[in-house]
Amino acid sequence: MNRAEEIASNLSTVKQKISTAVLKSGRELDQITLIAVTKTFPMEDLSALYALGLRELGENRDQEASVKVSQLPNDINWHFQGGIQSNKLKSICSWASVIHSVDHYRYAQKISEYSKNKVMKIFIQVSLDIPVESRGGVDPERLIDLAGEISLLPNISILGLMAVGPVNQPVEPAFARLQQIHQSFIAHYKDAKYLSAGMSGDYEMAISYGATHLRIGSSILGNRPLIK
Numbered sequence: 001m002n003r004a005e006e007i008a009s010n011l012s013t014v015k016q017k018i019s020t021a022v023l024k025s026g027r028e029l030d031q032i033t034l035i036a037v038t039k040t041f042p043m044e045d046l047s048a049l050y051a052l053g054l055r056e057l058g059e060n061r062d063q064e065a066s067v068k069v070s071q072l073p074n075d076i077n078w079h080f081q082g083g084i085q086s087n088k089l090k091s092i093c094s095w096a097s098v099i100h101s102v103d104h105y106r107y108a109q110k111i112s113e114y115s116k117n118k119v120m121k122i123f124i125q126v127s128l129d130i131p132v133e134s135r136g137g138v139d140p141e142r143l144i145d146l147a148g149e150i151s152l153l154p155n156i157s158i159l160g161l162m163a164v165g166p167v168n169q170p171v172e173p174a175f176a177r178l179q180q181i182h183q184s185f186i187a188h189y190k191d192a193k194y195l196s197a198g199m200s201g202d203y204e205m206a207i208s209y210g211a212t213h214l215r216i217g218s219s220i221l222g223n224r225p226l227i228k
């Protein structure tokens with residue numbers, strides 16, 4: 001199998017698993033957005049994904065993503081899901097369609113400022129770690145206040161919540177908690193109906209707890225090349 005065939009085969013396995021999990025939870029496939037996380041993978045892999053019809057790609061670093069974005073057709077929706085650095089936000093806003101990792105008001109302020117002629121879609125990242133760690137994500141206790149402040153900013157649309165499975169705890173109760181947090185969030189913000197959760201190791205479980213946006217890298221592309 002060459003690399004393109006390998007990617008095609010992995011992608012079809014992932015899609016099958018997604019379908020099965022969606023059916024099992026009594027949900028619909030069109031509620032699910034699959035984002036292929038291409039960080040650290042070479043251009044040829046991204047081109048292979050494009051040829052397979054994928055138009056949702058996820059990156060974690062501005063510098064790397066900017067180069068990739070400039071080399072692929074412009075009908076791709078680019079998702080930024082990495083840790084945010086203020087000084088990169090201007091550039092990120094120039095190529096990203098969706099920013100998944102907003103966890104501070106000051107980042108949202110900058111996104112609003114840099115999205116003058118468009119509306120930037122964002123997810124607010126929630127921390128599932130107990131205690132809340134510095135890995136990113138707002139403390140669920142502070143979520144409603146943060147969203148209240150962000151929702152007043154122009155040029156930003158809150159799609160919903162994003163989370164990464166916790167490191168030192170079982171994922172399932174954490175995803176159950178995330179689903180509850182999201183449900184009560186929707187009661188305040190009815191348009192924020194999307195939930196970005198689920199990576200290679202846990203996307204089937206995430207689907208059963210209401211995830212709508214799956215961010216999957218290694219199950220499709222294999223082990224990531226070492227980060228320089």
Ligand SMILES: *Cc1c(COP(=O)(O)O)cnc(C)c1O
Pocket residue numbers: 037039060081082164198199200201215216217218219
């Ligand atoms: C890298 C990354 C992913 C994809 O991880 P895999 O385990 O390779 O699927 C998803 N979400 C975030 C925030 C990431 O940094």
